[in-house]
Amino acid sequence: xxxxxxxxxxxxxxxxxxxxxxxxxxxxxxxxxxxxxxxxxxxxxxxxxxxxxxxxxxxxxxxxxxxxxxxxxxxxxxxxx
Amino acid sequence: xxxxxxxxxxxxxxxxxxxxxxxxxxxxxxxxxxxxxxxxxxxxxxxxxxxxxxxxxxxxxxxxxxxxxxxxxxxxxxxxxxxxxxxxxxxxxxxxxxxxxxxxxxxxxxxxxxxxxxxxxxxxxxxxxxxxxxxxxxxxxxxxxxx
Numbered sequence: 001x002x003x004x005x006x007x008x009x010x011x012x013x014x015x016x017x018x019x020x021x022x023x024x025x026x027x028x029x030x031x032x033x034x035x036x037x038x039x040x041x042x043x044x045x046x047x048x049x050x051x052x053x054x055x056x057x058x059x060x061x062x063x064x065x066x067x068x069x070x071x072x073x074x075x076x077x078x079x080x081x
Numbered sequence: 082x083x084x085x086x087x088x089x090x091x092x093x094x095x096x097x098x099x100x101x102x103x104x105x106x107x108x109x110x111x112x113x114x115x116x117x118x119x120x121x122x123x124x125x126x127x128x129x130x131x132x133x134x135x136x137x138x139x140x141x142x143x144x145x146x147x148x149x150x151x152x153x154x155x156x157x158x159x160x161x162x163x164x165x166x167x168x169x170x171x172x173x174x175x176x177x178x179x180x181x182x183x184x185x186x187x188x189x190x191x192x193x194x195x196x197x198x199x200x201x202x203x204x205x206x207x208x209x210x211x212x213x214x215x216x217x218x219x220x221x222x223x224x225x226x227x228x
Contacts, residue, residue: 007131007203008214057136059199073133073201077217080161080202081115081173081193 001066003034005044006075009051012044027053028062030072045074052077082149082157084141086132088164093174100158100176107155109182111189113175119168123208130163130172133201137161144195148177151191151228152184159192161202194224 003020005013024030031048034041045051048062054073055064066072093114101110117128141159148154154177161173175192179185204215 004133006133006201007205010131054133054136054201057133057139059140073136075133075201076203076214077222078198078201079204079215079217080200081197 001069002071003030004071004073006073008076009044009074013040022066024066026062026066027055027060027064027072030066031062050076082142082145083159084138084145085160086134086137086141087160087162090162090170091160091174093171096158096160096174097176100156100178104155104178106180107178107185108180109185110176110178111182111185112177113189113193115172115174117166117168117170117172120206120208123210125168125206125208127207128166128168128172129205129207129212130166131203131205132161132163136201140200141196144192144199147195148188148191152177152179152188153181154179154184154188157188157192159196161196161200163202191228194221194228197221198225 001020002017004017010016022030022033024033031045035045051074053060053062055069056071097112104110119125145157156178158176166172175189177185177188198221205212206215
């Protein structure tokens, strides 16, 4: 699946997008896999209350099911308007 | 319902005139224009706005559909920019048209409240001494509760 990062999450991880091969069942499982990769991921995902997630471009929560999902995005709370 | 997400600047007055001219049967048009606010003390050089192409348009269309569902709206317009903007530049505008003003006012406020916290935009303020991401405010999240 494609994993996207925006705003300071993108800056901390160092790239905007990557392909991830995963068998993670939920967003939370995916986060744990990413955190185990490298310190920069671990730091970016240290406080999930500071993050929001979208699954296939719809806001979701960290327990969302990932079966059949093509795109997951992580970002801080939005500041539009 | 019209949604435009764009890097280019736009003329909010001209947009409002065109919107109003196309509002057949409306008795009220309400508009809001958001501009890049300068900071007191540490002047802003620019505001960088990032967004999530694809999701942004869908999220705004969803918010507009909800507004149309709740209020008796003739038309609505949302324009939101991304990229580098200077202080004083127009970031975005919302316009609503309805037969009566209460619908137009409330729908415009609803659109603004939801665009603030549910449309995937992120603002970064760039000053002379560095840059920082604008944090979401608890009041903005709380504002959603009134709807």
